[in-house]
Amino acid sequence: IAQNERETINERIRSGIDHAQKYGTKTGRSIGRPKASSAKVQHALDLLASGKSYRHASSIAGVSLATLVRRVQAMQQKNQFTRQTSIFEALK
Known part of the structure; x- marks a missing residue:
């Protein structure tokens, strides 16, 4: 169960990072002030x-x-x- 949960979390993190990179930032934070x-x-x-x-x-x-x-x-x-x-x- 723990292994399955870990894979799910990693997939969601990777999905979020891919989305952020697609829209111009590496981490998802806005650029600059x-x-x-x-x-x-x-x-x-x-x-x-x-x-x-x-x-x-x-x-x-x-x-x-x-x-x-x-x-x-x-x-x-x-x-x-x-x-x-x-x-x-x-x-x-």
Whole structure:
């Protein structure tokens, strides 16, 4: 009985590994880190645009500081992001 159970378990494991390899991963785990949701990043960008610090905006929005910096740099290269630097500019 134990031998039969062992063979059944091995078949199920092999079946799962084959399925995972067929769809792009060796073990079945997703490749890399999960992507930051665009809504969270946009919220952090809005906070930055309103004059909040990078660290404060990233912690409120739930996005890592590195992700926020990368997105801002990418947008600045495309001239799509400007940050208000003083409170007087924010009031305009």
